[in-house]
Structures are given as C-alpha cells and as structure tokens.
Amino acid sequence: MHPVIDQVTRRITERSRASRQDYLGRMEALKAQSPHRSTLSCGNLAHGFAACGPSDKNTLKFMNQANVAIVSAYNDMLSAHHPYHGFPDIIREAARGMGSVAQFAGGTPAMCDGVTQGQPGMELSLFSRDVIAMSTAVALSHNMFDATLLLGICDKIVPGLLIGSLSFGYLPTVLVPAGPMPSGLPNKEKQRIRQLYAEGRIGRDELLEAESKSYHSPGTCTFYGTANSNQLLVEVMGLHLPGAAFVNPGTPLRDQLTRAATEQVIRLSRPNGGKLGLGDMVDEKAIVNALVALLVTGGSTNHTIHWIAIARAAGILIDWNDYAELSAVVPSMTRIYPNGQEDINAFHEAGGTPFLIRELLDGGYLHDDVQTVMGAGLEAYTRMPSLENEELVWSPAPEASLRPEVLSSASRPFAADGGLKVLEGNLGRGVIKVSAVAPEHHRVEAPAVVFNDQNDLKEAFESGALDRDCVVVVRYQGPKANGMPELHKLTPYLGVLQDRGFRVALVTDGRMSGASGKVPAAIHVYPEALDGGPLARVRDGDVVRVDAGNGELQVLLEEQELAAREVRVPDLALRHQGYGRELFGWMRRSASSPEEGAGFFWNHDA
Structure with a gap:
C-alpha cells in the first residue's frame, strides 16, 4: 500500500x-x-x-x-x-x-x-x-x-x-x-459547435442538431x-x-x-x-x-x-x-x-x-x-x-490497455498526480481541477470582473467587455444564496476567451459541471458571499490570483482594506420564488459548507 x-x-x-x-x-x-x-x-x-x-x-x-x-x-x-x-x-x-x-x-x-x-x-x-x-x-x-x-x-x-x-x-x-x-457526435466536434454558437457564428438550429446527435x-x-x-x-x-x-x-x-x-x-x-x-x-x-x-x-x-x-x-x-x-x-x-x-x-x-x-x-x-x-x-x-x-x-481484464490513448497503465500514466487541488487565501477556501487545464493556465493573475448573476456574463461577453485578461468572479451562487447551481453554461464563453489568447479564470461559490474542462475554475469557495465570505467584498478591477500550483486564492489587497469594504447583498428574492424554489427555503437556510457536504442532515459537529 x-x-x-x-x-x-x-x-x-x-x-x-x-x-x-x-x-x-x-x-x-x-x-x-x-x-x-x-x-x-x-x-x-x-x-x-x-x-x-x-x-x-x-x-x-x-x-x-x-x-x-x-x-x-x-x-x-x-x-x-x-x-x-x-x-x-x-x-x-x-x-x-x-x-x-x-x-x-x-x-x-x-x-x-x-x-x-x-x-x-x-x-x-x-x-x-x-x-x-x-x-x-x-x-x-x-x-x-x-x-x-x-x-x-x-x-x-x-x-x-x-x-x-x-x-x-x-x-x-x-x-x-x-x-x-x-457514442454519438464526437466530443471535439460538439465542443467546437458550442463555441461557434457562443461567438454568434452559427444559429440555434445548428446547435440543436449537434446536441441531438450527442444525446441521442x-x-x-x-x-x-x-x-x-x-x-x-x-x-x-x-x-x-x-x-x-x-x-x-x-x-x-x-x-x-x-x-x-x-x-x-x-x-x-x-x-x-x-x-x-x-x-x-x-x-x-x-x-x-x-x-x-x-x-x-x-x-x-x-x-x-x-x-x-x-x-x-x-x-x-x-x-x-x-x-x-x-x-x-x-x-x-x-x-x-x-x-x-x-x-x-x-x-x-x-x-x-x-x-x-x-x-x-x-x-x-x-x-x-x-x-x-x-x-x-x-x-x-x-x-x-x-x-x-x-x-x-x-x-x-486485458493484460494491456486496448486503447492506451484513453486508458493508461499505473506505471506509465498521463500525469504523475490526480489534478485536484485545494485553494486557500483571503478569498476563502475552494477546489480546482486541473487535469484538463493546460499547465500554462494553472496560474492566472488578472483584474476581476464581478457578477452577482450568471446570466449577466453572456451580455458582457457579447459586448466585448471580457476581451482581456480577467478573473471572472460569479458570486451569490452558494447553497444558502440560491442552492449552489452548476455554472456549466459559462464554459463556452470562457473557453472562447481563452482560445482568443486571453488569460482567464473563474472564481465562484457555486459549482461547475461534472464536465468542467480547460478553463481554470476555483469553485465551491466558502464562506459563500451570502454567508459573509470575502467574495462579497471583491470589486471590478481588483487583481485576483488563482494559483493551482501553490494552492493560492487571493485578492491582492491589504487585509484592512478588504475587511473595511461595505457589502451590498443583491436582492435574491426572485431566485427564491417560482419553479418550486419557494419550497426549498429551509434547505437553503440550514445548508452546511461544501466541505461538510452542503447538506443539512449533519450539523457542524457531526
């Protein structure tokens, strides 16, 4: 062992x-x-x-x-x-x-x-x-x-x-x-078509046809x-x-x-x-x-x-x-x-x-x-x-992998480690998966662009406001704020920015999809913004460092300045009503941190 x-x-x-x-x-x-x-x-x-x-x-x-x-x-x-x-x-x-x-x-x-x-x-x-x-x-x-x-x-x-x-x-x-x-449409082709749609170069009909060939x-x-x-x-x-x-x-x-x-x-x-x-x-x-x-x-x-x-x-x-x-x-x-x-x-x-x-x-x-x-x-x-x-x-099982480009041996792996890192710093504690992230993107230090709603990112992308090096901060996405949704919808936009040559990363108290990929993403960050976490104090233009190699998640500000900032919690009432969300208020209020399972069956001392 x-x-x-x-x-x-x-x-x-x-x-x-x-x-x-x-x-x-x-x-x-x-x-x-x-x-x-x-x-x-x-x-x-x-x-x-x-x-x-x-x-x-x-x-x-x-x-x-x-x-x-x-x-x-x-x-x-x-x-x-x-x-x-x-x-x-x-x-x-x-x-x-x-x-x-x-x-x-x-x-x-x-x-x-x-x-x-x-x-x-x-x-x-x-x-x-x-x-x-x-x-x-x-x-x-x-x-x-x-x-x-x-x-x-x-x-x-x-x-x-x-x-x-x-x-x-x-x-x-x-x-x-x-x-x-x-197997359906090859994944590389599916990814290409999604990014073309995000860039506005193809329409909904072409995208739906590709998705239907993928999930068929x-x-x-x-x-x-x-x-x-x-x-x-x-x-x-x-x-x-x-x-x-x-x-x-x-x-x-x-x-x-x-x-x-x-x-x-x-x-x-x-x-x-x-x-x-x-x-x-x-x-x-x-x-x-x-x-x-x-x-x-x-x-x-x-x-x-x-x-x-x-x-x-x-x-x-x-x-x-x-x-x-x-x-x-x-x-x-x-x-x-x-x-x-x-x-x-x-x-x-x-x-x-x-x-x-x-x-x-x-x-x-x-x-x-x-x-x-x-x-x-x-x-x-x-x-x-x-x-x-x-x-x-x-x-x-076969003595050797029948598809060595897909499944390797333990003696000749694709990488020496599993690619999951814990990040910690003055923005809180979170995780990042870098197994699909190119080494040159494991560290990103750039000005923050802050969103309180994931839907606002699409508008910023389409306006060209994100055509630069940036760390996209999407906050108020934790369990207590709105149930901690996956933010996979953001992946094509961030992927396009990275493909254009910009250094880009995501920082969020929400989740990414189980299919998160090539863009570095500091996720599950807690304390979440609604729970008084420091993400609530980040402003546009603050320089944020996401460093998977050294396990850092930092905003480059003096501690006193960050702590002194006023926090303005957005109105989340519309995120708590409709589509059954009003029935889950007690779960949101009592959810534990992500590192405790983001549930409510066990208290913090369980």
Missing part, C-alpha cells in the same frame, strides 16, 4: 472513530431485529403484501426467504433512467427463481442537470440529493425487506440513494446500473461527468457487480447483469445466511478507494461535495485535505472527455474499470482488504463480464 494512502486512511479512521462506532452500533441494533417483517402485526403484514400474487404472499408469510426492496429513480425524461422501465419485471422474475420476492418499494425523484443548466430548476439540483435520500428512507421504512436494490445513475441520484440506504445499512444492498448510450438515445450521457463518475466510484467500492458500470442498455448482457445482481443480493440477505450490510461495506478503506478512483480518472468535482456527504452518512469524516493529499500521489490514468476527446464507451472498450482496478491494486493505490457485494477483496473486480451461450461469465 502506498504510504500516503495508508497515512490518509489512518487519519480518517482516527478522526471518525467516535462517529463511526456510533453508526455501527445503531446498525447492529437494527440488524438484531431483522427480518423486520417478524415484528409486524398481522394487519401490518397484510397491508404489506395485499397487492402480491398468492405465491408471493405465501413466501412473505414466513421469515425464511428474502424480500428484496426495489428503489428506483426511473422516469421517462432522463435518458439515463429511461432503461429502468423494464428492470422491476426482470428483478421480480429473478427473485422468484431464487424462491424469494422483490417488491417495488418506492421511487425517487431524478432531475437532469443537462436539462436545467442555466435554468431556474438548476437551483433545486443540489438539494434534490437530500430529497432523494429522504425518499429512499421512506421507501425502506415499511420494515418489510431483507435486502435492497438501488436503481439510479446520475448526478445527485446515486449519492442520494446511498445516503438514504445507509440509514438502513444493516441491509445488504447492490446498486444496479443501466449503462451509457452508444436511452442511456447515460457518454462524457465523463458526475453520472459516469458515480458509476465508476461505486464499482471500485464493490457495490456493483464487477464490470457492470458501462455495459450499454437494452443488450442481453445488461439484462443478465440485472438478474445476477438480484440473485447476489438475495445470497447476501440474512435469510440466506448473510452477515454483512451496506454499512459494513462502506467503511473508511472503501471511501478512500472511491476517492483514489475519482482522482486517477479526473472525475467530477461535484464529488468533493457528494462523497463527503455519503461518508458522513456512514459515520466517516473526510475533508478536502484528504482529497488533495491523495491527488498529489496518485497517477492520472484516463483521458475521457472533458479530460480528453474520447468517451466512456472508449474507456470501457480499452479495459474499463476492471483493468483500472487491477492496475491500481498492483501499484498499491487501493485497499484490497475490503468487503464487497462479491465477498472479501477486489480480485473479482478485475474481471470483465460477457455472455457465453447466454450464460454470464467473467474473464480477466
């Missing part, structure tokens, strides 16, 4: 000792009462299986067979979740084949950040994670279940499902992916944003079946993996002799493995928030220093858009997650002494699934 990874893991374990012991004690007490159907009255149980057929009712009358809860984020609009429409029937059939039952326990909301980018709905996006967690808990609260299957893929959905399920961490749980859509069928979007980062991290944690993350939907292999996931979670259930639940598997070492996987693949910056929240749900306390120390020693092993030009399908074809896990194990970058849904250790996760005579089999 790499000494720094071992050291960070030990520090997390010590930091989390009290909260982790408390969590495990609560789960052990709940486990001792299971199967919970035995505690239900006859009236309770009759309600619980009233809609079942006679065979399933007979099974559920006794406690010696498993009842599997299906919790799904299916909906028709999200391409990633559309394939889940047919999964419950596959799961029920597979469960009956094992002498067990599967019930659709509940659905969770699933919004698409691709639809809501730059729209009012994006201001509900971050908080949808915790709504999903609560709805997962409601689904599982009926005490009818011995095991759980979680059907979800995208941005806030997998973190929300995990947070909710960890409250029932005594139950064995398997996440069931649906897979990415086939059921399945997850194929770039390496938050959704595909979710899938890779969960698989490295051993919560998927091996190699399941990136098998395309609507294929025989995909369906067989869903059947196998059902059969495996039943084997793990207490009626079948299982001893371990989700809370046992999501331990300190599994969390560190997930962070390593995030960093070596240049994954979504959103997970500097979400995986903190997931860890807290299991009683584990991590912070950005843990990410930064790991990032400094793990190699960068992938080039998947936006960190390269190829997509997640190319990564899977190159050897995918099984090849990656084997390389990381051999290099001492992953803990192998973990519990997974396949048993102890990660050896099973170095194998790729396929069908032979309609039977599901696993074979070792």
Whole structure:
C-alpha cells in the first residue's frame, strides 16, 4: 500500500472513530431485529403484501426467504433512467427463481442537470440529493425487506440513494446500473459547435442538431461527468457487480447483469445466511478507494461535495485535505472527455474499470482488504463480464490497455498526480481541477470582473467587455444564496476567451459541471458571499490570483482594506420564488459548507 494512502486512511479512521462506532452500533441494533417483517402485526403484514400474487404472499408469510426492496429513480425524461422501465419485471422474475420476492418499494425523484443548466430548476439540483435520500428512507421504512436494490445513475441520484440506504445499512444492498448510450457526435466536434454558437457564428438550429446527435438515445450521457463518475466510484467500492458500470442498455448482457445482481443480493440477505450490510461495506478503506478512483480518472468535482456527504452518512469524516493529499500521489490514468476527446464507451472498450482496478491494486493505490457485494477483496473486480451461450461469465481484464490513448497503465500514466487541488487565501477556501487545464493556465493573475448573476456574463461577453485578461468572479451562487447551481453554461464563453489568447479564470461559490474542462475554475469557495465570505467584498478591477500550483486564492489587497469594504447583498428574492424554489427555503437556510457536504442532515459537529 502506498504510504500516503495508508497515512490518509489512518487519519480518517482516527478522526471518525467516535462517529463511526456510533453508526455501527445503531446498525447492529437494527440488524438484531431483522427480518423486520417478524415484528409486524398481522394487519401490518397484510397491508404489506395485499397487492402480491398468492405465491408471493405465501413466501412473505414466513421469515425464511428474502424480500428484496426495489428503489428506483426511473422516469421517462432522463435518458439515463429511461432503461429502468423494464428492470422491476426482470428483478421480480429473478427473485422468484431464487424462491424469494422483490417488491417495488418506492421511487425517487431524478432531475437532469443537462436539462436545467442555466435554468431556474438548476437551483433545486443540489438539494434534490437530500430529497432523494429522504425518499429512499421512506421507501425502506415499511420494515418489510431483507435486502435492497438501488436503481439510479446520475448526478445527485446515486449519492442520494446511498445516503438514504445507509440509514438502513444493516441491509445488504447492490446498486444496479443501466449503462451509457452508444457514442454519438464526437466530443471535439460538439465542443467546437458550442463555441461557434457562443461567438454568434452559427444559429440555434445548428446547435440543436449537434446536441441531438450527442444525446441521442436511452442511456447515460457518454462524457465523463458526475453520472459516469458515480458509476465508476461505486464499482471500485464493490457495490456493483464487477464490470457492470458501462455495459450499454437494452443488450442481453445488461439484462443478465440485472438478474445476477438480484440473485447476489438475495445470497447476501440474512435469510440466506448473510452477515454483512451496506454499512459494513462502506467503511473508511472503501471511501478512500472511491476517492483514489475519482482522482486517477479526473472525475467530477461535484464529488468533493457528494462523497463527503455519503461518508458522513456512514459515520466517516473526510475533508478536502484528504482529497488533495491523495491527488498529489496518485497517477492520472484516463483521458475521457472533458479530460480528453474520447468517451466512456472508449474507456470501457480499452479495459474499463476492471483493468483500472487491477492496475491500481498492483501499484498499491487501493485497499484490497475490503468487503464487497462479491465477498472479501477486489480480485473479482478485475474481471470483465460477457455472455457465453447466454450464460454470464467473467474473464480477466486485458493484460494491456486496448486503447492506451484513453486508458493508461499505473506505471506509465498521463500525469504523475490526480489534478485536484485545494485553494486557500483571503478569498476563502475552494477546489480546482486541473487535469484538463493546460499547465500554462494553472496560474492566472488578472483584474476581476464581478457578477452577482450568471446570466449577466453572456451580455458582457457579447459586448466585448471580457476581451482581456480577467478573473471572472460569479458570486451569490452558494447553497444558502440560491442552492449552489452548476455554472456549466459559462464554459463556452470562457473557453472562447481563452482560445482568443486571453488569460482567464473563474472564481465562484457555486459549482461547475461534472464536465468542467480547460478553463481554470476555483469553485465551491466558502464562506459563500451570502454567508459573509470575502467574495462579497471583491470589486471590478481588483487583481485576483488563482494559483493551482501553490494552492493560492487571493485578492491582492491589504487585509484592512478588504475587511473595511461595505457589502451590498443583491436582492435574491426572485431566485427564491417560482419553479418550486419557494419550497426549498429551509434547505437553503440550514445548508452546511461544501466541505461538510452542503447538506443539512449533519450539523457542524457531526
């Protein structure tokens, strides 16, 4: 094991000792009462299986067979979740084949950040994670279940499902992916057309045609944003079946993996002799493995928030220093858009997650002494699934990457580090991902151009006011101000400025998309402007330094001058009404900092 990874893991374990012991004690007490159907009255149980057929009712009358809860984020609009429409029937059939039952326990909301980018709905996006967690808990609260299957893929959905399920961490749980859509328009071409549109050189019709060729069928979007980062991290944690993350939907292999996931979670259930639940598997070492996987693949910056929240749900306390120390020693092993030009399908074809896990194990970058849904250790996760005579089999990952320009080895990485840095200074504390940023742009020092609303940047760009070296400060975008929306809509404009030869960077207390790319962006900066953060005191023309190499986020002013400036908070009332935003005021008011997970389930002393 790499000494720094071992050291960070030990520090997390010590930091989390009290909260982790408390969590495990609560789960052990709940486990001792299971199967919970035995505690239900006859009236309770009759309600619980009233809609079942006679065979399933007979099974559920006794406690010696498993009842599997299906919790799904299916909906028709999200391409990633559309394939889940047919999964419950596959799961029920597979469960009956094992002498067990599967019930659709509940659905969770699933919004698409691709639809809501730059729209009012994006201001509900971050908080949808915790709504999903609560709805997962409601689904599982009926005490009818011995095991759980979680059907979800995208941005806030997998973190929300995990947070909710960890409250029932005594139950064995398997996440069931649906897979990415086939490759569409090449990412380089999509990026080119977006920038042409931002410059006004093509119209809406041409842009829509290109976007429709990029996002064209059921399945997850194929770039390496938050959704595909979710899938890779969960698989490295051993919560998927091996190699399941990136098998395309609507294929025989995909369906067989869903059947196998059902059969495996039943084997793990207490009626079948299982001893371990989700809370046992999501331990300190599994969390560190997930962070390593995030960093070596240049994954979504959103997970500097979400995986903190997931860890807290299991009683584990991590912070950005843990990410930064790991990032400094793990190699960068992938080039998947936006960190390269190829997509997640190319990564899977190159050897995918099984090849990656084997390389990381051999290099001492992953803990192998973990519990997974396949048993102890990660050896099973170095194998790729396929069908032979309609039977599901696993074979070792290829000895060498089949696409070395997409997936490298640990011994010959694309870069020596993971490219995630913590920034700190008199403007606060934030993070920056530089895995897709050219080295010459890792340090930008330029006059600030300040916006309180992301929509104002477009007008400034079109007027030519940004045609110069500048640090664009977009503030009042934090959780308490407006729900911390992603600001991916700004990316084409900033990219054009950089391509014109200007030195440009973004500083914000909001988020960037999981697909943030070539422009340096100091994000998740806190204290946020609405919470008294120094971003509220920056003015146009102030010189701001964003230095990823030295971890600096500074405005070049004397401390006394910055502190003495009057703060004029903009009227945010219009950002708190309409499109359901008025229902989320209590979440905005009680949100924790990004480094604490930007949620409200745990206070600052949790």
